[in-house]
Amino acid sequence: MRDVSIVGMGTTEFGVLDAGVKDLGVRAVSRALRSCDVSRADVDALYLGNFVAGILEGQENIAPLVADSVGLTGIPTMKTEGACASSGIALRQAYQAVATGVHDVVVVAGVESMTSAETTEFTRALNSAADTQTEGKTGLTFPGFYGLWLDRYTYEHGTTREEVAAIPVKNRKNGATNPRARFRDPITIDDVVESRLVADPLRLYDCCPAADGGAALVIAASDRARELTDTPIQVLGSGHASGRSGAYRYDDLTTLDATVTAATDAYAQANISPTDLDVVELHDCFSAAEIGDSEDLGLFEKGEGATAAAEGITAVDGDVPINPSGGLLSKGHPVGATGIGQVYEACLQLFGEHENQVEGAELALTHNLGGSGAVCTVTVLGRDA
Structure with missing residues (x-):
């Protein structure tokens, strides 16, 4: 297993942003790429966490849409979903891919747009994280x-x-x-x-309040980290x-x-x-x-x-x-x-x-x-x- 470092990061504010998930993802990923010396040609894959875009926006398949919009067309992409832990899982998957040598440089992101939804729709979407056959029934x-x-x-x-x-x-x-x-x-x-x-x-x-927002990281094998940033985080x-x-x-x-x-x-x-x-x-x-x-x-x-x-x-x-x-x-x-x-x-x-x-x-x-x-x-x- 190789050591892994964070070499770049970007985020939006969290709040009422009047933007969809693709737009928020593009903002966050673009900022992360600009924060380090990683060219788009360096990036091997993109992992993106999202929970309810399919329910609230009718928009699935977010990861390749964001990748294409920031000029990363052609790389493997994956959307991860684990309710509130969706982008934590994306980071875990990206970390494992780099640690095992499958990839050298990976973008990992998380995104959600929630505040424009009606309360009933928003509540139904969040409750999909529960077991609908047990707690959902009650x-x-x-x-x-x-x-x-x-x-x-x-x-x-x-x-x-x-x-x-x-x-x-x-x-x-x-x-x-x-x-x-x-x-x-x-x-x-x-x-x-x-x-x-x-x-x-x-x-x-x-x-906690609902919010819209996006955040992204660039991670890399630690033996390359100093080539890509002066301030890597392990x-x-x-x-x-x-x-x-x-x-x-x-x-x-x-x-x-x-x-x-x-x-x-x-x-x-x-x-x-x-x-x-x-x-x-x-x-x-x-x-x-x-x-x-x-x-x-x-x-x-x-x-x-x-x-x-x-x-x-x-x-x-x-x-x-x-x-x-x-x-x-x-x-x-x-x-x-x-x-x-x-x-x-x-x-x-x-x-x-x-x-x-x-x-x-x-x-x-x-x-x-x-x-x-x-x-x-x-x-x-x-x-x-």
Whole structure:
């Protein structure tokens, strides 16, 4: 297996962009190619993550359309789909192709256009990530799933509503200074606990907003990386796992096995432990998700995730900085683009160029989760020596 590096990256803002998936993909890929010394002739393949363009736009086959539009006609392309983890999976596939020597230079992207859809159509599209024959029949939505999760968690650990609310407050504070974020207005604990009820006990500010967006990377074999950029970022570990198909399948609802397995694999490849990480971008689709993700990734013991946020441990200047970008709760969640968007934010941290810079960041992790814990990717990144 060869070492793999990120040598270029590009992104759009995340928000209401009034653009379709092909346009957003072209913007992101073009920016990634312009960020490094990679010519179109150098690119061997393109992998692109997308979830609901077929439902919302009637547009499938996105990867070759984007490739052709940016002058990469003729190379192999692939669209990957894994609900909210779609572009995390695209990165995993691209990483494996380079690591095994199948390709030397690969473009990997994620894209989604969501905000122009009607609420009913949008909800139906997102619910296609669930098992339509089980949870779909009962009407359980993803806010409902995480509402059940949080009910069980607070019962077991005595976590207070105010401690949970500290997570969206932190992430909105971080997002206020991130120009790529959809929401940039800070909020308070009272704002969260008094906001509109969505799926008890989750309220409006506990839930991430929809967004449009695209993000892209150029990855290459590490022995070529210095030819292509002065600032490569190493992909030190890549984990990918599946989990339970719905809430009724869990013995312990508060542990999502896909995250545990993917993280274990990524840590082993990188030869690190969770305590070695300097910064984490994880999948906070709901405030409850950040709690569970942080514990499943081994950053905290069970019952400590919300308390850590309330005590400032997960702040930008805390001991375990989580989502200094603002996360999904602030940036928004253009589903197919989220995983690569997280890597973009993590790379800025490793460059020392993030708007909410974690001092001395050298080792980062990104975590991208799909469905009711049905699929997960975890990537460990390191500053090139």
